[in-house]
Amino acid sequence: MDAKRELQDFYQSYDEEARLASRCGKVEYVTTMHYIQRFLKPGMRILELGAGTGRYSHALARQGYSVDAVELIERNIQQFRQNTREGEPVTIRQGDATDLSWLEDNVYDLTLILGPMYHLFDPEDQRKSLREAVRVTRPGGVLFAAYCMADPALLSTGFVRGKIQDLIAEGLTNPVTFQTFSRPKDIFQLYRKEDIDALRSELPVTQLVFAAADGLGHFMRETIETMEEDVYRPYLDYHLTVCERPDMVGWSHHTLDIFRKNEDAARMGESPGTMEL
Structure with a gap:
């Protein structure tokens, strides 16, 4: 079964709408919106790739921004449309x-790549997705790319759940370096910081922020879900104060790489397949 079919089958039963609505998922949402708000300016045109059910697209459209969303999964698109309010510029x-x-070069002021990198297993597809996002973003525009991190997944599955020998036997973990490997049937591609840095280094961009989107939330899920509000609010504040610290980002299940398209990038051959990087 190919990767797209695996993904379609997965999202037929996975409740993407609820993922960011839980208290634990809300940490990721609050963090991502915190940084989006930092870079927003009036009149910006926004593109969201892998928009899912539209949590971010709708929130930004309801603030008055013009948003174009792209999503692969039909079930998510249906939910996205059901969530759309009358008059939303989305x-x-x-x-x-x-x-x-089908999109022109240098169109968007802010481009969100908050889902695609989770599910791209071929390194060339990873590069294509990032190149395309940069191509359609205006010089000086800001891009957000979200990733699933390898070590938190390895720790939680391999050691907390005691499946490390299974992962090694299946060739999903190197027993010497503990590098992880994913297949389309595993649904999620896992990265280390050096993998993300290598992908970005090929682009005509300048990094602005690298942040832990959910920090230690993956390991504290039960605790976070049952926190009283007077504890949960300070926890969110704490997370936002430490989420850029280099000693914290590697433990986060999800990370955000935020970068700006260089002002001189428009002079480059930026159509698909011809972009000189």
Whole structure:
């Protein structure tokens, strides 16, 4: 079964709408919106790739921003449309983040890549997705790319759940370096910080922020879900104060790489397949 079919089957039963609504998931949402708000300016045009059910797209459209969303999974698109309020300046189109050939160069002020990198297993597809996102973003525009991190997943599955020998036997973990490997049937591609740095280094961009989107939340899920409000609010504040610390980001299940398209990038050949990086 190919990767797209695996993904379609997974999201037929996975409740994407509820993921960011839980208290634990809300940490990721609050963190991402915190940084989006930092870079927003009036009149910005926004693109969200892998928009899911539209949690971010709708929130930004309801603030008055013009948002175009692209999503691969039909079930998510249906939910996205159901969540759309009358008059929202938002569009949704089914599409693949690795090919945005129907979009012109240098269009968007803010481009969100908050889902695609989770599910791209071929390194060339990873590069294509990022190149396409940069191509359609205006010089000086800001891009957000979200990743699932390898070591928290290895710790929680391999050691907390006691499956390390299974992972090694299946070739999903190197027993010497503990590097992880994912297959389409595993649904999620896992990265280390050096993998993300290498992908970004090929782009005509300048990094602005690298942050832990949910910090230690993956290991504290039960605790976070049952926190009283007078504890939960300070916990969110604490997380936002430490989420950029280098000693914290590697433990986060999700991370945000935020970067700006260089002002001189428009002079480059930026159509798909011809972009000189």
